[in-house]
Amino acid sequence: MPGRPLTISLNANQSKKFVCLLPDDTTNCKAFILKEARNKFRIKGLSHVFVQGGAELHDEEAIRYDNSSFFVSKGEAYVGRTAAPSNTNQRGEIRIIADKSFIDDKAISQLKAVASLPGVHLACGMPDLHPGDRFPVGCVIVADGVYPALIGSDIGCGIGLYELSSLSRSAANPSKLAGLLRGLDEPWDGSASQWLSHYGLPSRPELETSLGSVGLGNHFAEICTVERIVDEGLAQKSRIKSSAMYLLVHTGSRGLGSSILANVTRAESNPYFSEQSSSFNSYLDEHDYAIKWAVSNRDLVARRIQHCLFAPGTTDSELDKLDKILDVTHNSVSRSVLLIGGEKKDVWIHRKGAAPADRGATPCPGSRGDFSWLLEPVGDGHENAHSLAHGAGRRHPRQVLHTIANKYTKSSLTTTTLGSEVVCTDSDLLVEEMPEAYKSIQCVVDDMTDKGICRGIAVLRPVVSYKVREGGQRNKK
Numbered sequence: 001m002p003g004r005p006l007t008i009s010l011n012a013n014q015s016k017k018f019v020c021l022l023p024d025d026t027t028n029c030k031a032f033i034l035k036e037a038r039n040k041f042r043i044k045g046l047s048h049v050f051v052q053g054g055a056e057l058h059d060e061e062a063i064r065y066d067n068s069s070f071f072v073s074k075g076e077a078y079v080g081r082t083a084a085p086s087n088t089n090q091r092g093e094i095r096i097i098a099d100k101s102f103i104d105d106k107a108i109s110q111l112k113a114v115a116s117l118p119g120v121h122l123a124c125g126m127p128d129l130h131p132g133d134r135f136p137v138g139c140v141i142v143a144d145g146v147y148p149a150l151i152g153s154d155i156g157c158g159i160g161l162y163e164l165s166s167l168s169r170s171a172a173n174p175s176k177l178a179g180l181l182r183g184l185d186e187p188w189d190g191s192a193s194q195w196l197s198h199y200g201l202p203s204r205p206e207l208e209t210s211l212g213s214v215g216l217g218n219h220f221a222e223i224c225t226v227e228r229i230v231d232e233g234l235a236q237k238s239r240i241k242s243s244a245m246y247l248l249v250h251t252g253s254r255g256l257g258s259s260i261l262a263n264v265t266r267a268e269s270n271p272y273f274s275e276q277s278s279s280f281n282s283y284l285d286e287h288d289y290a291i292k293w294a295v296s297n298r299d300l301v302a303r304r305i306q307h308c309l310f311a312p313g314t315t316d317s318e319l320d321k322l323d324k325i326l327d328v329t330h331n332s333v334s335r336s337v338l339l340i341g342g343e344k345k346d347v348w349i350h351r352k353g354a355a356p357a358d359r360g361a362t363p364c365p366g367s368r369g370d371f372s373w374l375l376e377p378v379g380d381g382h383e384n385a386h387s388l389a390h391g392a393g394r395r396h397p398r399q400v401l402h403t404i405a406n407k408y409t410k411s412s413l414t415t416t417t418l419g420s421e422v423v424c425t426d427s428d429l430l431v432e433e434m435p436e437a438y439k440s441i442q443c444v445v446d447d448m449t450d451k452g453i454c455r456g457i458a459v460l461r462p463v464v465s466y467k468v469r470e471g472g473q474r475n476k477k
């Protein structure tokens with residue numbers, strides 16, 4: 001790995017910034033940052049480096065894993081954000097559950113904007129909070145009614161966890177397993193209507209060619225081993241065994257969620273549906289269909305992967321067995337009861353990249369080059385709006401990663417420091433989804449366990465991360 005991406009801004013004019021790679025063997029980070037900044041900004045006399053938040057970086061001081069934004073100054077005081085977000089201008093309360101995790105200022109501004117919307121009681125950022133195109137990701141919005149745009153375009157996106165029955169840990173050969181994953185980007189050749197009928201869903205012809213595929217973006221299917229059981233009792237309850245192998249499937253409703261959102265945002269960019277409004281039920285009907293369709297899609301991806309892995313020399317009963325441990329949706333809205341201003345209130349909980357904490361164990365994936373956690377929610381759920389982080393969360397925007405892409409060879413992007421293999425024939429996606437694009441999953445999990453809202457069950461290690469094998473066109477969605 002060539003190093004860690006850092007964003008360096010000029011303290012006196014924070015619109016001036018650049019990204020550089022900090023080599024892993026750097027001993028004096030402050031000197032490195034000042035040298036890069038003097039060259040880039042062509043300003044002599046830069047002498048001080050501030051970490052985002054205002055703390056000064058000293059000579060020989062190591063930088064924390066979650067620090068990626070630095071401000072260089074000629075000696076003048078830090079002028080960036082210092083205090084926790086104030087709660088004076090918005091109607092709803094803002095909470096951010098992050099002490100160790102890096103949180104981008106833009107995400108905080110977006111969260112504040114959301115908290116000021118009419119009917120919003122609480123905007124709660126999880127440690128994976130990061131900026132989205134319009135609204136933040138990694139957050140929970142509690143309101144009297146429903147704002148479809150806050151749930152976003154991938155309604156139903158979530159993660160399924162399956163045991164790969166009959167594959168034992170000794171079979172964890174990354175390149176052999178990667179080679180077996182074929183045909184997954186082609187339309188499934190089975191009957192979509194029959195598959196969907198198992199979920200009580202009528203088929204929609206326009207979605208049939210997508211059913212059973214992972215899709216692009218940060219969607220993935222990942223074969224994992226168990227790195228560590230954190231809590232034996234909880235692991236037993238979730239049927240996690242250190243000797244077995246598992247499959248994580250992260251995908252959503254493919255094009256369906258975006259067409260539902262496009263329909264309701266045609267006349268107004270951020271419509272609000274109170275329970276009495278005429279569009280409320282029709283939106284929720286479509287939303288509920290998308291949620292169930294996405295669950296059925298994850299199951300079909302898992303089943304197709306089982307076919308790829310086990311078809312040679314196994315029996316039919318093994319092929320058809322889908323050993324599902326859990327399925328957790330992280331983009332949705334649901335009705336709940338929450339303490340608002342000390343009183344219990346019926347509210348709508350919008351989760352945009354947040355896992356529910358009132359439905360048992362939930363996965364918290366890191367990246368293709370980091371560990372993924374399985375977490376048990378604990379506590380009464382009022383502080384965290386019955387929710388947990390849905391992953392590590394993006395740390396660097398996609399376009400920033402392209403500016404450092406020339407430092408990476410293809411093989412350094414298709415293998416990881418954990419020894420796993422990445423199947424991805426889309427070169428842009430390979431760069432945009434590199435492990436350095438994401439925050440530290442350890443910091444995210446620490447932030448939540450320190451807050452007393454979850455406990456670790458087990459840690460999963462990636463063996464093969466599947467993104468896309470054929471084509472790799474961007475427009476596949």
Ligand SMILES: Nc1nc2c(ncn2[C@@H]2O[C@H](COP(=O)(O)O)[C@@H](O)[C@H]2O)c(=O)[nH]1
Nearest residue numbers: 218220353365366367368372391392393465
């Ligand atoms: N284990 C893996 N985790 C990954 C990978 N790519 C992304 N991620 C994590 O998943 C979440 C999903 O975020 P979403 O907003 O798209 O739902 C993301 O925050 C990352 O932490 C991967 O290849 N393997």
Ligand SMILES: [Mn+2]
Nearest residue numbers: 157158250330
């Ligand atoms: Mn998702």
